[in-house]
Amino acid sequence: MALPRAARTQRRTRIQEEKEEVILEAALEVFATNGFRGSTIDQIAEVAGMSKPNLLYYFRTKEAMHRALIERVLDSWLDPLREFDAEGNPVTEIRSYIRRKLEMARDFPRESRLFANEVLQGAPRIEDALMGPLKSLVDEKAKVIRAWAKAGKIAKCDPYHLIFAIWATTQHYADFDVQVRAVLGTDRAGEGRFEDAARFLELLFVNGLAVGGPANGGPAT
Amino acid sequence: MALPRAARTQRRTRIQEEKEEVILEAALEVFATNGFRGSTIDQIAEVAGMSKPNLLYYFRTKEAMHRALIERVLDSWLDPLREFDAEGNPVTEIRSYIRRKLEMARDFPRESRLFANEVLQGAPRIEDALMGPLKSLVDEKAKVIRAWAKAGKIAKCDPYHLIFAIWATTQHYADFDVQVRAVLGTDRAGEGRFEDAARFLELLFVNGLAVGGPANGGPAT
């Protein structure tokens, strides 16, 4: 009896396709802003424009909705890191990784907050994903970065903490959006903040990872 | 009737002092790991080792506990930024700000997560603090940084995004601790991770903000 009634029909219907889509979209909205425990099925139902028992016809439990949502979103969330190319130019690769992550923070802030909420509260529902697919992928890319550092193409640095720093700085603009807006003030908090952020982060990481340390040409008075 | 019974006694007693301390400590633990809505008074009561109605003798509502906690913690949370000294050496100041923030992530992860939870979910209870004291402080320090950049002491960059980057990279080790541990693996996830992080972040920011861009001495083969 582990399946919802909708999954026990003879064939998969058009309505099932559509409604599950609507529900997961609503669930993303609600889970992202309230976290798992802070979200109620009623809230999701209201956003989805359907009744609570109707949601439960498509997903047996709140947990099942969350699980389905995570599954659907996790893969695409890791795409930017996957594209990280060992053969490419290190500086170009890192720069475009930052740009892509920042674009995702801008275009998919709810997805970012969904994971942030989950991880922040101990990742009880995605621990496996963290220690499995995520770790593997990061391990793989860390090797690439380390090779670049060894070859003198970028500064010698810990590749894991480099990746953490890129995650942190980019996702910050999605996860802590309210704070960013509050600090920048109404005038500077327009969409231009993402371009400013991109410019700054590019400077920081490209300069920061350049071999040989700072130029130190002295103050340009 | 806005005050809890304990605040309506004739004098403030020793027991009030002690119990409120115990409660706020427990509230920090619970709110930091579950967020406001995900936390229950019963949970806090259990951690505090007292009964729910007893908590409500000292704090009238769950919200009041949260408010008192935020008030108590916010000030010390901003201390590192306050110490940021306009007269000091720019590189030294930034470096020690990073170090202090990282120490706080290590030593006070619950405080970090308390704010992270709050901001992540739209900061409904601390919006005023963000737009008031926090913004003022950041504005003030941003001026300092901008002056340094203008004087050619550090690279020309947006001071606000620099501050965001420092917040993001350092607090990451508190807020996303589970993920950091998962990715680093059991062997590398010991306390040494903070020293590794410090080393990396120092490289990143000191190099990244150095005037004149990278040395680019070419690959050191």
Place this chain on the structure above:
DNA sequence: TGATAATTTAACCGGTTGGTAAACATTACA
């Protein structure tokens, strides 16, 4: 069109949660 499968809703249930009332216990102090 009619029968069958699929979908939706109303009514409900037990457990949890934030909070209250009032009796009871303890402490401080004259």
Place this chain on the structure above:
DNA sequence: TGTAATGTTTACCAACCGGTTAAATTATCA
């Protein structure tokens, strides 16, 4: 030590929450 002020507990409540049941409604297609 007695007593008034302070602190704690028991019992409780209404609202909320996740989930179920069964009946009603709608879509599908022979």
